Each structure stands twice: as structure tokens, then as C-alpha cells.
Amino acid sequence: MRENQIKRKGQIEPPRGRLGVLIPGIGGAVSTTFIAGVEAIRRGLAEPIGSLTQMGTIRLGKRDQHRVPRIRDFVPLAGLDDLVFGGWDIYDANAYEAAAFARVLRREHLDPIKDFLTTIQPMPAVFERRFVRNLDGTHVKPEQGLRARLEAVKEDIARFREMHRLERCVMIWCGSTEIYQQSSDIHQDPDRLQQAIDRDDPRVPPSMIYALAALEMGVPCINGAPNLTLDVPAMIELARRHRVPIAGKDFKTGQTLMKTILAPGLKARMLGLEGWYSTNILGNRDGLVLDDKDSFKTKEESKLSVLEYILQPRHYPSLYKNYYHKVAINYYPPRGDNKEGWDSIDIFGWLGYPMQIKVDFQCRDSILAAPLVLDLVLFADLAQRVGLSGIQEWLSFYFKSPMHREGLYPEHDLFIQLMKLKNTLRYLMGEDQITHFGLEYYFNETDA
Numbered sequence: 427m428r429e430n431q432i433k434r435k436g437q438i439e440p441p442r443g444r445l446g447v448l449i450p451g452i453g454g455a456v457s458t459t460f461i462a463g464v465e466a467i468r469r470g471l472a473e474p475i476g477s478l479t480q481m482g483t484i485r486l487g488k489r490d491q492h493r494v495p496r497i498r499d500f501v502p503l504a505g506l507d508d509l510v511f512g513g514w515d516i517y518d519a520n521a522y523e524a525a526a527f528a529r530v531l532r533r534e535h536l537d538p539i540k541d542f543l544t545t546i547q548p549m550p551a552v553f554e555r556r557f558v559r560n561l562d563g564t565h566v567k568p569e570q571g572l573r574a575r576l577e578a579v580k581e582d583i584a585r586f587r588e589m590h591r592l593e594r595c596v597m598i599w600c601g602s603t604e605i606y607q608q609s610s611d612i613h614q615d616p617d618r619l620q621q622a623i624d625r626d627d628p629r630v631p632p633s634m635i636y637a638l639a640a641l642e643m644g645v646p647c648i649n650g651a652p653n654l655t656l657d658v659p660a661m662i663e664l665a666r667r668h669r670v671p672i673a674g675k676d677f678k679t680g681q682t683l684m685k686t687i688l689a690p691g692l693k694a695r696m697l698g699l700e701g702w703y704s705t706n707i708l709g710n711r712d713g714l715v716l717d718d719k720d721s722f723k724t725k726e727e728s729k730l731s732v733l734e735y736i737l738q739p740r741h742y743p744s745l746y747k748n749y750y751h752k753v754a755i756n757y758y759p760p761r762g763d764n765k766e767g768w769d770s771i772d773i774f775g776w777l778g779y780p781m782q783i784k785v786d787f788q789c790r791d792s793i794l795a796a797p798l799v800l801d802l803v804l805f806a807d808l809a810q811r812v813g814l815s816g817i818q819e820w821l822s823f824y825f826k827s828p829m830h831r832e833g834l835y836p837e838h839d840l841f842i843q844l845m846k847l848k849n850t851l852r853y854l855m856g857e858d859q860i861t862h863f864g865l866e867y868y869f870n871e872t873d874a
């Protein structure tokens with residue numbers, strides 16, 4: 427991507443027409459909570475709480491200029507009325523039935539929009555049980571072989587576009603977490619990946635088939651799960667070639683959100699860390715999938731890395747070199763989507779005196795994730811329209827394991843991530859970057 431290919435203020439056209447949102451895993455808790463929420467907001471029944479694009483503001487210029495527009499008024503994002511939802515699932519329940527199964531939203535919120543939700547019917551999925559062993563759906567594509575399945579997904583996208591007369595589409599993976607997989611030779615470049623597809627190589631999971639279909643059709647692609655999917659050289663190169671934005675991975679909600687809020691604070695005050703024990707109980711379908719140790723390993727990798735990057739033990743060995751970090755998830759059906767996450771944090775301060783912090787976050791996983799899906803869809807569409815392609819590091823704010831260019835380390839600190847995101851918007855709209863320097867306000871005073 428070259429800087430002169432990026433459209434900036436005055437060159438960015440307002441979004442026209444409808445934007446298709448393509449979701450592998452459309453029958454899941456996150457997807458249905460997102461879709462139902464958007465429809466409730468469109469009907470004026472709810473507010474978009476948790477969504478930065480809808481509720482957030484952005485400071486522009488100097489603090490004494492008082493220019494603080496809403497983000498959605500500042501950058502030309504697609505409107506909620508222009509979103510059209512479609513996707514795939516391994517169960518054939520429509521969005522109303524699937525949302526009722528997920529038990530995130532109560533009937534009093536689902537029933538007023540039942541007419542809308544029942545019209546959203548998943549397309550048959552590309553599925554291989556060995557990648558998600560605890561599920562066994564039947565609503566799957568009959569096509570045999572990876573190449574035929576890839577072509578079938580591309581036909582689905584083309585049909586969806588045509589049927590709804592869509593101007594643009596964005597794909598966002600909200601499907602289950604696949605088993606742990608490391609990047610291997612077939613993932614290193616597009617040719618080897620294509621050859622692997624032709625010989626039905628078992629190292630190509632369904633999530634890669636969807637992602638490949640999106641990239642080949644010029645559709646921005648986002649990964650909300652910790653799966654490898656887009657985070658391999660072959661996909662990154664394809665995104666570059668097709669000039670498509672990609673972002674991932676693993677929505678940052680719940681316990682990791684808390685971790686990336688708290689850890690930067692401890693580090694800012696130079697407080698040491700001896701140990702951070704995190705455990706969760708979770709009873710939804712995601713919890714069931716993560717009860718399989720290989721799916722959990724994918725999640726564990728994603729959750730463990732954040733402290734290391736925030737605390738930088740290499741620069742602060744006496745504070746952070748030897749801390750013990752443990753993350754556990756236990757499947758506990760009675761809790762459903764209402765995950766409870768406990769953190770027991772052992773820190774030390776002046777003269778090494780120990781202290782403890784306990785966090786008991788009784789959260790609702792999909793309630794936290796849904797607004798992230800909305801923001802990511804709107805920002806990925808913006809990225810495509812302004813010519814930002816490849817990895818969208820400015821969207822790190824939304825992910826547990828942010829994708830990043832080789833040779834750079836990922837930024838996990840939520841506040842740095844937010845600053846990065848807002849500075850990207852300022853850059854696109856021709857506004858000055860905000861450095862929070864601030865001394866300039868006092869220079870004139872001294873001179874006077």
C-alpha cells in the first residue's frame with residue numbers, strides 16, 4: 427500500500443447504497459445479538475451502547491477550540507439503515523430461533539423484531555468436524571473437495587450481492603473457534619495455499635475457505651475468533667494483491683478487556699507483578715467448543731500474550747521478569763452466555779511489599795462483543811473505500827491478538843490502541859494528530 431493511494435479529506439466519497447454484512451457463524455450468540463441489536467436501534471427501540479462509531483466522540487485541534495464531533499459525524503461511515511445481513515451456519519435455524527437458543531436477549535427484546543429476524547436464514551456452511559469437534563451441524567454444503575466449496579462460497583456471495591442489490595460487502599467471522607493450528611508451509615504464499623486447496627490438504631480449515639472467497643471477491647475480511655485464518659503470509663499477501671483490508675483476531679471482550687485496562691495502569695505506576703491468575707466459567711455454545719482442549723489452546727494462546735507485550739519484562743526485569751500467568755476457561759452450562767471471570771492479581775510496591783487485587787467480572791459475553799462487530803464492519807468498509815488495504819493495525823483496539831506487520835510487535839494497551847484508531851481517523855480527515863503534549867498552551871502565558 428502506498429500513501430498516495432489513500433484517499434483523504436475531500437477525496438473520500440460518502441458511502442452510497444447498501445452494505446452487505448456476511449457472517450460465517452450467523453446463528454451464533456454474538457452474531458444474533460449483533461443483528462438483533464442493530465435492528466432494535468434502527469427501530470428506535472434501543473441505543474447503540476458500547477459502540478465507538480455510534481456513541482464515541484473525537485477531539486479535533488487544540489483543547490481551547492472545543493471541537494468534539496461524534497465519530498459518525500466526522501468520518502463518512504455507512505448508516506445502520508444501509509446494512510443488510512447474510513451468512514452461513516451449520517444449523518439451519520433462522521436468526522430469531524438462533525437468538526432464542528442463544529438466550530442472550532430476552533423475549534421482550536426479540537419479539538418486537540421477530541418479523542425481521544425470521545427473514546434471516548443461514549446459507550449452508552463449509553464445515554469439517556475435526557476443526558470444531560464439539561459441534562455436529564447438518565446444514566452443510568454438499569460439495570466435495572475444498573476447491574468446489576470455495577467456489578460455492580463465492581457463488582453465495584455473488585448471489586447475496588445481486589439479490590439485495592448491494593453496493594459493497596464486508597465479511598466478519600463470528601463462527602466457532604477452530605482447533606489450534608500453527609502456520610505451516612502451505613500458508614506461506616498464495617500459490618502454495620491454492621495448491622493445498624486443489625489437493626484437499628487437511629491443513630486448510632473452513633475459516634480459510636470463507637476468507638479466501640472474500641479476498642478473491644474484493645470483500646474486506648475480519649476475524650473475530652482466535653483462529654489462524656487471515657494471520658498467515660499467504661492471506662496477507664492476497665489481501666495486498668486484491669487491495670482488500672483485513673483485521674483480526676479474537677474480539678477483545680470480558681476478561682482480556684479488563685486485563686488490557688488494568689495492566690497499563692499498573693505499569694504506568696511502576697508497580698511490580700508476581701502473578702496473574704485468570705479463570706472463567708462460561709456456559710454457552712462457545713464454552714462448549716472451548717471445552718475441547720485443542721480449541722481452548724487456540725484461545726489460550728490469544729489470551730496469554732497480552733501481558734507480555736504490555737508489561738515489557740525486557741525493559742523492566744525487576745518488575746515483570748518472572749510473573750506467573752495462568753488462564754483457564756471452564757464450561758459450566760447453568761451460566762449460559764453470562765460469563766464470570768475472576769482475576770487474582772498479586773502485585774508488589776515500594777520496598778517490595780505485596781498487595782492483591784481481585785476482579786470478579788460478571789459480564790455478558792455477546793453483549794460486549796456485539797458493538798465491536800458493528801464498529802468493525804463500518805470501519806472495514808471505510809478502510810476499503812479510502813484505499814487502506816492489508817492489515818488494519820489501527821483496529822487493534824477491538825482484538826485480543828491484533829494482527830501486525832512482521833517485525834513489529836502488537837500493541838495491546840487499550841488506551842494506546844484507542845489513540846491509534848482516533849489518530850488514523852484524524853489522518854484520513856486531514857486533521858492534526860493529537861500528541862497530548864500540551865505545553866504549548868503555557869508558552870504564550872510565560873511570554874506575556
Ligand SMILES: NC(=O)c1ccc[n+]([C@@H]2O[C@H](COP(=O)([O-])OP(=O)(O)OC[C@H]3O[C@@H](n4cnc5c(N)ncnc54)[C@H](O)[C@@H]3O)[C@@H](O)[C@H]2O)c1
Pocket residue numbers: 450451452453454455456457514515516517528551552553554558561563599600601602603604632633650651652676677678679680710711712715791792794795
Ligand atoms: N465476547 C465473545 O462472545 C467473544 C469474544 C471473543 C471471541 N469470540 C469468538 O467469536 C466466535 C463466536 O462466539 P459465540 O459466542 O457467538 O459462539 P457460538 O457458538 O454461539 O456461535 C458460533 C456459531 O458458529 C457456527 N459455526 C461453527 N463452525 C462453522 C462453520 N464452519 N461455518 C459456519 N458456521 C459455523 C456454530 O454453529 C455457531 O452457531 C467464537 O469463535 C468465539 O470464540 C467471542
